[in-house]
Amino acid sequence: MSKTFGKAFVFGDNITTDALAPGAYMKAPLAELAAHCLESIDADFARDMKRGDIVVGGENFGMGSSREQAVMALRELGIGYVIAKSFAGLFFRNCINLGLAPLMCVDAAKINAGDELCCDAGEGSILNKTKNECYACEPIPPHLMAMLNDGGLLSHLVKRRALITTLPSN
Amino acid sequence: MLPRLAQTLAQKIIARAAGRDSVRVGELIVAKVDLAMMHDSGGPRRVAAMLAEIGASVWDRNKVVVVTDHFVPAVDVDSARILKLTRDWVRINQVDRFHDMQGICHVVMTENGHVRPGMFAVGGDSHSPTAGAFGAFMFGVGATEMAGVLATGEIWIKVPETQLIRWQGKLGHALSAKDMILATLKRLKLNTLKYGVAQYCGEAVTALSMSDRMVLTNMAAELGAQTGLIEPDATTFAALKNADVDMQYAPEFHGDPDATFLATWDFDANKLVPQVAAPHSPDNVDDVDRFQNVTIDQAYIGACTGAKLNDLHMAAEVLKGRKVARNIRLLIAPASTRMTAAAAADGTLATLTAAGAILLPSGCGACAGYGAGILAEDEVCISSTARNFKGRMGAASSHVYLGSPYTVAASAVTGRITDPREFIHVFHHAQAVA
Numbered sequence: 001m002s003k004t005f006g007k008a009f010v011f012g013d014n015i016t017t018d019a020l021a022p023g024a025y026m027k028a029p030l031a032e033l034a035a036h037c038l039e040s041i042d043a044d045f046a047r048d049m050k051r052g053d054i055v056v057g058g059e060n061f062g063m064g065s066s067r068e069q070a071v072m073a074l075r076e077l078g079i080g081y082v083i084a085k086s087f088a089g090l091f092f093r094n095c096i097n098l099g100l101a102p103l104m105c106v107d108a109a110k111i112n113a114g115d116e117l118c119c120d121a122g123e124g125s126i127l128n129k130t131k132n133e134c135y136a137c138e139p140i141p142p143h144l145m146a147m148l149n150d151g152g153l154l155s156h157l158v159k160r161r162a163l164i165t166t167l168p169s170n
Numbered sequence: 171m172l173p174r175l176a177q178t179l180a181q182k183i184i185a186r187a188a189g190r191d192s193v194r195v196g197e198l199i200v201a202k203v204d205l206a207m208m209h210d211s212g213g214p215r216r217v218a219a220m221l222a223e224i225g226a227s228v229w230d231r232n233k234v235v236v237v238t239d240h241f242v243p244a245v246d247v248d249s250a251r252i253l254k255l256t257r258d259w260v261r262i263n264q265v266d267r268f269h270d271m272q273g274i275c276h277v278v279m280t281e282n283g284h285v286r287p288g289m290f291a292v293g294g295d296s297h298s299p300t301a302g303a304f305g306a307f308m309f310g311v312g313a314t315e316m317a318g319v320l321a322t323g324e325i326w327i328k329v330p331e332t333q334l335i336r337w338q339g340k341l342g343h344a345l346s347a348k349d350m351i352l353a354t355l356k357r358l359k360l361n362t363l364k365y366g367v368a369q370y371c372g373e374a375v376t377a378l379s380m381s382d383r384m385v386l387t388n389m390a391a392e393l394g395a396q397t398g399l400i401e402p403d404a405t406t407f408a409a410l411k412n413a414d415v416d417m418q419y420a421p422e423f424h425g426d427p428d429a430t431f432l433a434t435w436d437f438d439a440n441k442l443v444p445q446v447a448a449p450h451s452p453d454n455v456d457d458v459d460r461f462q463n464v465t466i467d468q469a470y471i472g473a474c475t476g477a478k479l480n481d482l483h484m485a486a487e488v489l490k491g492r493k494v495a496r497n498i499r500l501l502i503a504p505a506s507t508r509m510t511a512a513a514a515a516d517g518t519l520a521t522l523t524a525a526g527a528i529l530l531p532s533g534c535g536a537c538a539g540y541g542a543g544i545l546a547e548d549e550v551c552i553s554s555t556a557r558n559f560k561g562r563m564g565a566a567s568s569h570v571y572l573g574s575p576y577t578v579a580a581s582a583v584t585g586r587i588t589d590p591r592e593f594i595h596v597f598h599h600a601q602a603v604a
């Protein structure tokens with residue numbers, strides 16, 4: 001996980017998976033779906049953001065469906081972290097599974113659009129260079145942090161090979 | 171000896187799945203999965219490549235259920251390909267419990283007796299809590315996590331808090347479980363449950379049919395709960411028998427009477443009036459009469475939430491001898507083919523079509539903007555589905571209101587959002603639809 005600075009794109013409460021991965025593009029290749037990520041809220045988001053930028057939400061970020069394309073679209077665009085006051089449970093799980101760090105932070109509302117942020121999931125901290133502030137995040141349990149560090153659930157499973165039901169060799 | 175730890179229904183199920191006597195709220199544990207359900211959108215289409223990538227195969231094909239519902243019937247080559255891939259994967263992996271175009275996954279699951287009390291199950295869909303109506307702990311997971319379950323048969327869970335949602339009293343005529351859950355959402359909003367368990371109880375809940383109970387647990391997802399639960403009772407076991415479940419595998423499974431809950435929320439069914447959720451959120455709820463000036467373009471009766479046989483009966487009660495208003499389209503996508511057949515046999519379909527309703531295939535349809543019946547710019551729809559997020563059912567500028575099948579049908583007749591109580595009199599209600 002990079003320690004570089006990214007620009008904050010700030011969204012409100014209850015950002016839905018329908019906004020992150022619109023149903024109409026769910027059959028399309030990931031790159032096309034990602035180009036429409038969050039467009040129902042900010043039509044220019046996918047065009048304006050750069051790799052390494054950071055999405056900031058309020059309460060209940062990622063609510064709605066189980067579609068992990070909501071996380072994949074953010075990752076495809078190169079979003080480094082998602083910060084929110086709270087996350088929808090399913091979206092939180094999907095983030096961990098796909099190796100995108102979800103940072104739960106009570107001070108999320110202090111972050112303004114365009115602020116330069118540097119995040120550390122392991123330490124559970126966010127540095128806001130623009131405002132010269134530092135925020136603490138809810139620590140991610142070690143079991144899940146290990147999964148994140150391995151790059152997500154699948155690579156984590158590969159490392160613990162013994163538990164996987166393997167293909168019969170023939 | 172330590173005093174025994176009183177367990178909620180959720181704790182009991184998780185403890186059993188983890189091979190433990192009891193579990194504490196907040197513990198992060200790994201539990202064995204009794205059943206994994208996938209559909210065509212998030213299922214084989216996505217997990218096949220993941221399993222191949224890590225060289226894994228399905229841990230137990232008898233614990234897997236696959237349903238095609240999101241992209242059915244195929245409307246273009248892309249959806250046809252997704253369906254073909256799903257069918258091929260099921261054949262290669264010898265998954266016998268495959269339901270191809272038989273209806274929406276959450277409904278098909280219960281119709282076929284796959285859900286049983288005390289089960290610890292995952293589904294590749296956010297409305298998986300629907301199974302909680304039968305006292306099963308089932309929650310939604312993404313495709314990667316599903317691949318993990320298929321490879322290992324296990325999943326991690328943080329033991330959730332349970333909050334009780336208690337509905338006392340008796341529902342009046344032209345009211346349904348949908349009005350109950352919308353009223354619950356009005357008060358608790360989208361995040362009070364904070365990924366805990368929403369457990370429904372009280373005499374108004376006990377009085378509901380299984381089909382109506384499933385509306386409450388289905389929309390636990392909208393409450394932000396990990397799952398919804400209802401303690402199994404006589405109604406539950408009668409329904410299980412009806413679905414040909416071997417009762418030997420349908421144990422009595424209950425929470426301890428002295429278990430503690432994070433909160434108890436009381437509601438009074440006697441005071442309930444029809445509820446409507448305005449755009450663009452299922453918790454943006456008010457009494458139906460606040461919306462009587464809203465004119466509509468489309469009325470939609472569909473989804474796992476609002477198109478079961480019972481829901482079709484509600485619509486028929488309103489539409490009997492009436493006509494859908496001019497320039498309004500009423501689309502009805504019954505939740506399963508079995509329910510379509512039952513509705514054909516009991517005359518419900520004839521009542522609906524005589525009123526001018528257009529029947530669509532059983533599947534997710536317009537609910538999530540995947541299938542037929544989606545909306546153009548600025549169009550207004552009233553729908554019996556679970557979600558009205560911006561752009562979900564079509565153009566970002568379209569407007570979706572949520573209501574019960576009664577309310578949707580009544581609105582289709584007048585062309586504006588309408589209180590269904592004007593259409594159904596207590597006298598008629600007592601007779602119900604034959």
Ligand code: SF4
Pocket residue numbers: 239274275276295297472473474475533534537538555556
């Ligand atoms: S009908 Fe709608 S809510 Fe139900 S599973 Fe299908 S898309 Fe989801």
